[in-house]
Amino acid sequence: MDLPAALHAMAARLVTVPGVVGVVLGGSRARGEGRPDSDWDLGVYYREPLDLAALRALAGPDTEVAGPGGWGPWVNGGAWLTTDDGTAVDWILRDLDRVARVWADCREGRYEVGVQPGHPLGFHSPCYPGELALGRPLADPTGELTALRRATAAYPERLRRALIAAAWEAEFLTDNAAKGAAGADPLHVSLCLSHALGILTQSLFAHARRWCLNEKGALATAARLPAAPPGFGPRARALLAAPGATPAQLTATVTAARDLVRETRALLATTPH
Template sequence: MAGRLAEVPGVVGVMLGGSRARGDHRPESDWDLGVYYRGGLDLAAMGELAGPGVEVAGPGGWGPWVDGGAWLRVDGVAVDWILRDLDRVERVWSECAEGRYEVGVQPGHPLGFWSPCYAGEVALGRVLADPGGELTDLRRRAGQYPEALRQALVAGAWEAEFLVEGAVKGAARADVLYVALCLSRAVGVLVQAMYAEDRRWCLNEKGALAVAEALPSAPPGFGPRVRGLLAAPGRSSEELVAVVDGARALVAEVRAVLGRRAG
C-alpha cells in the first residue's frame, strides 16, 4: 500500500507511525500511514486507491494541523492515512532545532496540537516508501533531540503554575469547568516538559501520563496524585480548593525537580 501511495502525484513518501512503528502495539491497534506530500496532491488518485465508499479528506479537511487523510478497513483491520505537508514539517523541524514551538487547536487533541509532534513522528516512525530519500534524510536529522527544544519545553513549565494559580479563583467560585480545564492543561504542560527533559518526543495525550510517571523527573507518587486530581476535582468550592491546593504542591515539586536536573 505504501508503494502505491508513493506513486500518487504529489506524494513524496510514506511512513508507518504510531504504536505499530514503535513496536508497542496490540493486535487490534490501527495501522497509521503518514502520507507526506508537497504542492498539489492528486486526491482523485488517492480516492481510486482507497476504493469505493472511502472518503479522502484533502489538506485542511480535518483541521489545521492534522491535514486530512482517510480511514480504511483492510481485511477487517483499521488503516489510517494521515496527510502531512512535508514543507511544513521541514519548517517545524527547523523551528524545533532553534528551540521554537507552538500549540495549535486541532480536533481530537484536547490539550492542543504541539508542533514538535511533526518532528517526533518522523523521528519515531518507520520509512516505508521514499523514492527521493527525503524522509530518510529528515528522519536521520530528527533522530537527535534538539537541546534548544528541550530547554524551551522545560522552561515552558511555568504555564502550569500560572494555570493552577488561575484555578484558585475558579475554585472559590465553585466553577467546576474552569478548574477542571486548568488542571488538565497544567498536567499536560508538565508532561510535555518532563518528556523534553528526558529527550523524548511526546506525540499526543494518549498514554502520556503512564510514560511520564516513570520518567526521572517525576516526583514520588506523580501518577496516582495526578489521577486523584483529575478523576474527581469536586463540586463545592471547599472540595475544589482542596484539589487545587494539591495541584499547586504537585506543580511546585515537578518544577523543582526539573530545575535541579537542569542545573
C-alpha cells in the same frame, strides 16, 4: 514487528500518486506498543500539488478522503480504510515542506500549540519531527524521509530548554484554578488542571529528550521519567479523577495540584539528564 503484506503493497501504491513523496508507519504500531485492535497509522507525506483524484481512486469508492485542510490546520487530512483482510488503516496527510519548517523552528527552540480536533490539549508542533523520529519508513523512493528521520533522532537542546521553561504556565493555571474553586466552578478547575498537567507532561518528556506525540498514554510515561516527583502518576490521576464540587473540595484539589506543580518544576530545574 510483522507488517501485514497489504500495508507494504498499499505504501508502494501511494508513492505512485503525484505529489506523494513517501509513506511512514507511525503511531503505537511503529513504537511496538500497539494492541491487537490498534489501527495501523500511515503518514502520507506530500508536496503540493497533491493529486487528490488519484488518492481517492486508490482509496476506493466507499472511502472518503479528506484533502489538505479537511480535518483541521495540523492533522490536515487523510482517510480511514479497511483492507480486504480486515486490517484498519489510517492515512494521515503530512505536508513535507511544512514538516521541514517546523523541524527548523524546533532546532531553534521555537514551537507552536494549535487548536486541532482530536487533540484536547492542543497540537504541539514538535509532534511533526517526533513522528518521523519514532516512525518507520515503508516507501521512500527519494530517501528524503529516511534522511529526515536520522536528523530528528537527536532531540534539539534549544527545544528541550524551551519546553522545560514553559512549565511556568502550569503554576499560572493552578493560580487561575483557585479562583474557580472559590466560585464552585468544577469545569474551570478541571480545565485548568488538565492543561497544567499536560504542560508538565510535555516538560518532562523534553527534559528526558523524548518526543511526546499526543495526550494518549503520555501521563503514564511521564510518571516514569527522571524528573517526575515521587507518586507523580497516582497524584495526577487523583486530581483529574475527582476534583470535587464544593468550594472546599475544589480548593483542596487545587492546593494538591499546586504542590505537584511546584515539586515538578523544582525537579525539572535540578535533575540532570
